[in-house]
Amino acid sequence: MRVHGDKVIRRREDAPKLNRxxxxxxxxxxxxxxxxxxxxxxxxxxxxxxxxxxxxxxxxxxxxxxxxxxxxxxxxxxxxxxxxxxxxxxxxxxxxxxxxxxxxxxxxxxxxxxxxxxxxxxxxxxxxxxxxxxxxxxxxxTDIYWKAAQLKQQLGELEKLFLEEKLTEKQKDIYIKTNMMFNKYIDQAFTKGE
Ligand SMILES: [Zn+2]
Structure with a gap:
């Protein structure tokens, strides 16, 4: 697997001249x-x-x-x-x-x-x-924040289903709670230093 997963990093060709x-x-x-x-x-x-x-x-x-x-x-x-x-x-x-x-x-x-x-x-x-x-x-x-990003991607898939009204009321509830728990976890588990 690539370090950047499926994202390809390239600087734009028409980058502005920067004063700072x-x-x-x-x-x-x-x-x-x-x-x-x-x-x-x-x-x-x-x-x-x-x-x-x-x-x-x-x-x-x-x-x-x-x-x-x-x-x-x-x-x-x-x-x-x-x-x-x-x-x-x-x-x-x-x-x-x-x-x-x-x-x-x-x-x-x-x-x-x-x-x-x-x-x-x-x-x-x-x-x-x-x-x-x-x-x-x-x-x-370096594995932990990678896995957190994978989890976020999965939640994104669920969010799509949520927005497309494809989840039952109960599933919606579970999705919302999981999403909240995930965001709380991220804020508590990852300090600025890592
Ligand atoms: Zn880094």
């Missing part, structure tokens, strides 16, 4: 489908507002601070873990044979990272493994 990188948030959230580019966590399901990560760190390349094509939507945990790590030390070389970062909005991303059967994000190559290591994906429960 923060101004790109809305477009970036759309292009990333509200997913953290690195771990695939869904901000819309977990009620979290994600960070705008600089793929090539600001500390290394000040010129790309406001470059839309250098921005990655990232959860707090991934962004803080990545910080200004850049193993190759070369701003035009995101990764080499061994290690580095692969842009989540590129085709190559799926060649290096994958989501296993249990829902965990794991490396497929040594570069992918280095990313897991630097972002601490290897010691995080």
């Amino acid at each position: 990188y923060q101004d790109g948030r809305e477009q970036l959230e759309q292009d990333f489908h509200y997913l953290c580019g690195y771990c695939g966590k869904d901000g819309s399901v977990l009620h979290q507002r994600f960070h705008l990560d600089h793929f090539v760190p600001k500390s290394l390349d000040k010129n790309r601070e406001n470059d839309y094509y250098n921005l990655v939507l990232a959860c707090q945990r991934c962004n803080l873990s990545k910080s200004d790590k850049w193993p190759t030390g070369d701003i035009v070389l995101p990764y080499n044979e061994e290690e580095g970062f692969v842009d989540p909005a590129s085709e190559e991303f799926d060649e290096h990272l994958v989501r296993n059967e249990d829902g965990y994000v794991v490396g497929k190559t040594s570069v992918g493994e280095s990313m897991c290591n630097m972002l601490h994906l290897d010691i995080r429960r």
